[in-house]
Amino acid sequence: MPDFPPAANRGVRAAGVPESGATIAQAALVVVAVLYFARDLLVPLALAVLLSFVLAPIARALRRIGIPRVAGVLAAVLAAVAVIGMLGLIMGRQLAELAVDLPLYQYELTRKLASVNASGGIVERAQEMLRGLAAGAERAAPQPAPSLDADAVQPLPVELRLPDPKPFELLQNVLEPLLYPLATFGIVVxxxxxxxxxxEDLRDRVIRLVGARDLHRxxxxxxxxxxRLSRYFLALTAMNAAYGVVITGxxxxxxxxxxxxxxxxxxxxxYVPFVGTIxxxxxxxxxxxxxxxxWTMPLLVLVLFAIGEGLMGQVFEPLVFGRSxxxxxxxxxxxxTFWTWLWGPIGLIVxxxxxxxxxxxGRHVERFEFLEVxxxxxxxxxxxxxxxxxxxxGDGDALAEQAEDVLRDKRxxxxxxxxxxxxxxxxxxxAMRGSFAPERLTALRARIGALVEDLEEEVEDDLAPEVPLTEQEDKDAAPARNEIPPPPAVLVPPGxxxxVAGRGPFDEAAAAMLAQMLRKRGIGAVAAPVDLLRGGDLTGLDTGLVRQAWFCTVEGGASVAASxxxxxxxxxxxxxxxxxxxxxxxxxxxxxPDALRTEGALAVEGALADVGRVALRLATAAENKVAAASQ
Incomplete structure (x- = not known):
């Protein structure tokens, strides 16, 4: 049975954010200011936290094989430092080799551009267009007035020369750019x-800071x-490393x-989404x-990265991490965008x-639930x-799309x-709060009714009752199983x-859904408005042949006395x-529900799964009664 929220709690609960707009704006400004001005402290801290998630599984594995905790942690960290240092040395050496050959690469690129220009003149025409625009802008710009003093003295060019740096200054100029990265790396370690x-101590302090109603949970x-984060980051690092090795080869x-x-x-x-591939x-x-x-080598490079990114994004990552x-x-x-603006290239990576x-x-701490939302x-x-x-x-297409998504996995x-x-x-x-204008209420009911009609052709994969019969119900229905064809054959004729819908604004939609589900279970059901109770037959059907009558209502649509x-x-x-x-x-x-039971009705509270069980039982009993009377 679905869990319907009480009427007083049917709104959408705010996800733990402050209610005042001014408070939210002030908090956001303070957070952004702290992140920006304290980046020299926060960048090493963020890198350390992320690296600790990567190394935590390794440290735990070393602990399990008998290595003391401190020694295991130091071994894991030293191994990571060695790997990072080796990668840094390799990148530095490769960059030095690249710098030596850059003039040759520049010449070849210039030659290729010239060949492209010679083949179609596209580059040349673009250059001429830009030169023409620049010349036009210069002509349009106001020209300075000519000097009246024809004998004005022209200024002499002055050239400043700095003295040659001393050995200590030269050493300082070389080491100074390296000091900040080395200091940051040392702090991170x-x-x-x-x-x-x-x-564990840090975890307890975080819990103390944010609070917890249930400390154990x-x-x-x-x-x-x-x-989970440790496993995720370790697996992500391993996959990215393997990807880098494959690309290198x-x-x-x-x-x-x-x-x-x-x-x-x-x-x-x-580690960088979208832009990283480029x-x-x-x-x-x-x-x-x-x-x-x-052009063979450039095409091979493009094919290599296209295949590599496709396999990583569509095969390996979903296989290892799940859907997302x-x-x-x-x-x-x-x-x-945000972290790059705050912390530069490091922000882009992290x-x-x-x-x-x-x-x-946000998923595990209630106070930060707004982050997950x-x-x-x-x-x-x-x-x-x-x-x-x-x-x-009034978005009927979106309603149908949601129904299709749910119906892929469910009945x-x-x-x-x-x-x-x-x-x-x-x-x-x-509707009870008077939130609907009459025309909007009419449009809403029409949209829901149209959706129910669109789902008329949907097939129930499993037409058996979702709720198991009790022992007595199963015994009562047993004689009819050999006499009545199983669903979706018609158990009882149409009508x-x-x-029958109640007087509430959405009771007709509930009646239509119920009738549709009964028809899919082999019971000839017809949805009827409340006007049917005022007399007359519905579409020519003899109401005297009705074997089960369902009263359909949504709580709050009418009073208990009216129902x-x-x-x-x-x-x-x-x-x-x-x-x-x-x-x-x-x-x-x-x-x-209890009031309707006192009137002799079998009351089912809110689940078509229960309705299917009750309706099949009533249909079986009615068929047995008809068969007994004919004999």
């Missing part, structure tokens, strides 16, 4: 060691989140100079254009890992809320139970089951039928 050694959740076979440099760059750029392929492509007179990293695509772009950490923090890839609204929002906006009855019927409860709650009155009229209208009621959105304090 020290922070990583302390984070790995005192990670919060600690377990954060431990699980840290464990392939570029070596193709003949691109400095393949190890571009392999390392390609592995690092795998950066990784740009430099090898330019070198391929400069090295070979022809938990970040929405818009958040990925926004995070890359943007996605930091955003993943923020999403996990803003950055995560989970839908911000529940499926019933999404259904209701799209129906309100139509499950879609109604989990999405459509709870959405009717949300709509009814707004034998009437689904009981309609049920009594149904009893008089269909004297030979078994009465039943479908109540949508009945909360634990609702009196409507």
């Amino acid at each position: 020290v922070l990583v060691i302390f984070v790995l050694l005192y990670r 919060t600690m377990a959740a954060m431990d699980d989140a840290a464990y 392939a570029l070596l076979l193709i003949g691109v100079p400095q393949p190890m440099l571009w392999g390392i760059v390609a592995g690092l750029m795998r 950066v990784a392929v740009a430099f090898p492509l330019l070198l391929a254009l400069a090295v070979e007179p022809g 990293t938990g970040i929405s695509p818009v958040a990925v772009i926004a995070a890359a 943007a996605v890992p930091l955003t993943v950490c923020l999403v996990v923090l 803003a950055l995560g890839d989970r839908p911000p609204l529940d499926p019933p809320e999404t259904f209701y929002q799209r129906a309100l906006s 139509l009855s499950a879609y109604y139970d989990e999405v459509a019927l709870p959405a009717l409860a949300l709509a009814q709650a707004d 034998s089951a009437m689904c 009981r009155y309609l049920l009594r009229r149904m009893k008089r209208r269909f004297p030979e039928a078994q009465l039943a009621a479908l109540v949508i959105g009945a909360g634990p304090d609702s009196k409507l």
Whole structure:
């Protein structure tokens, strides 16, 4: 049975953000200012946290094989420092070799551009156009007035020459650019060691800072989140390293100079979304254009990166990580832009890992839930809320798209139970508050009715009752199993089951959904408006043949007294039928189901799965009664 929220709680709860707009703006400005002005401190801290996530599984593995904790942490950190240092030396050596050969590459690129220009003159015409625009701008610019003093003395050119630097100054000029990166690297190493050694203490302090209603569950959740993040970052680092090795080998076979440099760059750029691929392929492509007179090598480079990125993004990453990293695509772009603006190239590399950490923090700490809502890839609204929002906006295509997405994995009855019927409860709650203008209410009802009609051709894969029969019900239905064809054969003729809507604005939609589900289970059901109870037959059908009559209502659409009155009229209208009621959105304090039971109706509270069980039982009993009477 779907879990309908109580009427008082059917709104969309805010995700833990401050309610005041001024408070939000002030908090955002303070956070951005701290991130920007304290970047010299925060960049090493962020790098240390991310590196600790990568090294934590290694340190735990060393601990499991008997190595003491401190020794294991130091061994893991020293191994990482050795790898990073080796990569830095390789990149420095390859860059030095590249700098020596740059004049040759520049000449070859110039020659190729000249050949392209000679073949079509495109470059030359573009240059002429730019020169013409520049000349026009110069002519349009105001010219300075000529000097009246014809004998004005022209100034003499002055050239300043600095003295040759002393040996100490020369050494300072060489070492000074290296001091900041080396100092940052040293701080990161020290922070990583302390984070790995005192990670439980840091976890407890974070819990103390953010608070926790349930300390045990919060600690377990954060431990699980840290464990998952460690596995994710370690696996991501291993995959990016393997990708860099493959790219290095392939570029070596193709003949691109400095393949190890571009392999390392390609592995690092795998941390950067979208832009990383462009950066990784740009430099090898330019070198391929400069090295070979022809076009074979550049095309091979393009094919290599196209295949490599396709395999990584569509095969290996989904296989290892699942469907996604938990970040929405818009958040990925926004995070890359934001962190690059704050911290430069380092921010671009750490943007996605930091955003993943923020999403996990929002998922496990209630106070930061807004981070998951803003950055995560989970839908911000529940499926019933999404259904209701799209129906309100009149977006029929979006409603149909949502139905198709749900129906790929679930049956139509499950879609109604989990999405459509709870959405009717949300709509009814707004109708009770008087939120609808008459024309908007009419349009909303028409949109829901059109969706139900569009789903008429959907097939139920499993037509058996979703809820198991009790032992007595199974015994009562046993004689009929050999006599009545199984669904979807017609158990009873059309019109034998009437689904009568109540007086609420959305009761007709509930009746239409119920009738549709009964028809798919082999029961000839017809949806009828409440006007049917005022007399007359529906579309020429003899209401005396009705064997089960369903009263369909959404909680709050009418009072309990009015619903009981309609049920009594149904009893008089269909004297030979078994009465039943479908109540949508009945909360634990609702009196409507019990009130309908006192009128002799079988009350089912809000689930078509239960309706299927009850309706099949009633149809079986009716067929047995008809068969017995004919004998």
